[in-house]
Amino acid sequence: MSGIGRTRSITLAGLRGSVVEVEADIAQSLPGFTLLGLPDQSLQESRDRIRSAARNAGLPLTRRHLTVNLLPAGVHKRGSCHDLAIVMAAYAADGAVRGAHGPVFLAELGLDGSLHGAADTVALAMAAVEAGHRDLVVAADAVGQAALVPGARVRGYGHLHHVVRAFGGRPDPVPGVASHGQAVEPATRDGREEGASNVGDLAEVCGQLEARYALEVAAAGGHHVLLRGRPGAGKTMLAERMPGILPPLDDRTALQVTALRSLRGDAPSPSGLDTRPPFEAPHHSASTAALVGGGAGLARPGAASLAHGGVLFLDEAPEFSRSALEALRQPLESGRVQLHRALATVEYPARFQLVLAANPCPCGHGDGAATSCECSVAQRRRYRERLSGPLLDRVDMQVSVQPLTGAELSAGRTGEPSARIARRVANAARAQRHRWRQAGDTAGAALSNARVPASVLRHGRFALAPSTRAPLDAAVDTGLLSGRGHTRVLRVAWSVADLRGADCPSRDDVDVALHLRQNAEENA
CATH class of the missing domain: 3.40.50.300 (P-loop containing nucleotide triphosphate hydrolases)
Known part of the structure; x- marks a missing residue:
């Protein structure tokens, strides 16, 4: 039985970030996709990106009317980093995934379902950890950036298909995408780069x-x-x-x-x-x-x-x-x-x-x-x-x-x-x-x-x-x-x-x- 699906994301104002609670509700009415909560233009465009990405991940979104609300409603939301949180909230509302309300999702979706890291991933990860949310799900190419933040527990995925499976979903097989994708873990680093080799003496x-x-x-x-x-x-x-x-x-x-x-x-x-x-x-x-x-x-x-x-x-x-x-x-x-x-x-x-x-x-x-x-x-x-x-x-x-x-x-x-x-x-x-x-x-x-x-x-x-x-x-x-x-x-x-x-x-x-x-x- 479907209900309200909830996930989390982050929106930035400078280096200060606010946790965005993403709510999704499926209504018994004509098909549609309504996005509320002061989204900017790139977020408004996410509706078409998300539908295409979900279809190409092997688990299309509901055919009924989907309403997504971004809380707090009075804070302007910017950027495409909310794509993954929105689609996972929609899946949760439809009962297709479980446990999606725990981590913070920070990734942009391609039309083919691939995940892409945001340029400001480090700032987003900092804001999430400072707000007390240490579990982060990001794009595979952004794992290294998010892992720079002390205390962050980072998982990275290359495709929406793999994220859905990691949260208990059962998407259809997708040609060219492996059925089981392991989460990308942060690479081992020496942690600090010191010195000033590019500075004159x-x-x-x-x-x-x-x-x-x-x-x-x-x-x-x-x-x-x-x-x-x-x-x-x-x-x-x-x-x-x-x-x-x-x-x-x-x-x-x-x-x-x-x-x-x-x-x-x-x-x-x-x-x-x-x-x-x-x-x-x-x-x-x-x-x-x-x-x-x-x-x-x-x-x-x-x-x-x-x-x-x-x-x-x-x-x-x-x-x-x-x-x-x-x-x-x-x-x-x-x-x-x-x-x-x-x-x-x-x-x-x-x-x-x-x-x-x-x-x-x-x-x-x-x-x-x-x-x-x-x-x-x-x-x-x-x-x-x-x-x-x-x-x-x-x-x-x-x-x-x-x-x-x-x-x-x-x-x-x-x-x-x-x-x-x-x-x-x-x-x-x-x-x-x-x-x-x-x-x-x-x-x-x-x-x-x-x-x-x-x-x-x-x-x-x-x-x-x-x-x-x-x-x-x-x-x-x-x-x-x-x-x-x-x-x-x-x-x-x-x-x-x-x-x-x-x-x-x-x-x-x-x-x-x-x-x-x-x-x-x-x-x-």
Whole structure:
């Protein structure tokens, strides 16, 4: 006797997923197929896909009227990943399968009954596991992606015929499809892919000792940095090598990065979870939507979210549109991007390290060499004002990258290799994670110096002595630093101390941090 058939699927809004309860009911009326619950166009089209797939799987759908409801009814459902859940609910309503209400079904159906994985399988699997549903049924070609999610119990099938048989159905034999298909299990992997083999080595950078040190401090504490200097001084070369000195991503962040890339359509690494920090370098013509996310319909992640856990590099930063640059202010503070649309608000993680590169003036030679600069004072001022004060106030360090001398160029590889710097950075990052965990709930969620609340640094056991922070207080009194700038210099001072293995910043560490904050302004 037939009744209400129920299965589960997942719908996404950003990286946040909602469990979709799929209900199917068969009525004693004229043949038809009604789909309810705010489906999008691709879901509306699933009715014809599902009928053809069911027929070619050896078990056609009922000839009576089939009504499918997607709950919660007020949430918009998107994508073709619900196909398998819908057809299994229809079979369950007809009494053709059993036990279909247990797992979450995530697969698209071909007209011939074949199963296809969704591009965003990783994000879908993450949402399912976080909602407490660990048993997943996916397409055979998506097993590796779903299995990246810790706690997921994944079964993969290549054809609807095999799924029906696995749930107790008795479909007719299908030519070219084996009667008994075993579930595809996740392949054994080493689990993590580390290293940065595709990233250049800092040893390749000639000279630039101060800029190299600034990047090391930035990597150790998670700080943002502006590199200002003439064209050809090495700003881009330095920025491109920063991922090579960053610590590997933790598993949670690596999974988020993989899920974000899957929303863009990127396939995950075949060897396991990729823990290498990402590097995103959009062109200066990028729109606001390309930089922070957006687009028609469901807002997609932009470069800021795709750089989550890694580096967002904006070369020729003053050439970006003012609106695009100002849109970065929210994620720089909160570590996430919120995109508001009429149908839904989408949120993506975006905790990246911002590296800006800029010339001193439009012609690129306005760094004190007056004879070679062709720009007027007004032109230089307009160029520099393209990076607004509120945006620069959120950048921890502003470093002047000086032109190389002939002797530095001739000397070749004279700097430390990235591997050696990365070890110091890893030790510093480990020290601050331990320290802020011991600090309690107020700072424990920070885990990096760049995220420690100002109240923790100014009051209590981590507050510096008045004599140690005297240069900072004087800079605030003279208007050289804002309140936000004062906090950011304190954070950088802690990173400087961590790199040298100290328990607390000294007066010299504070002076170094203040110099790194103001150096580019002094040399401009």
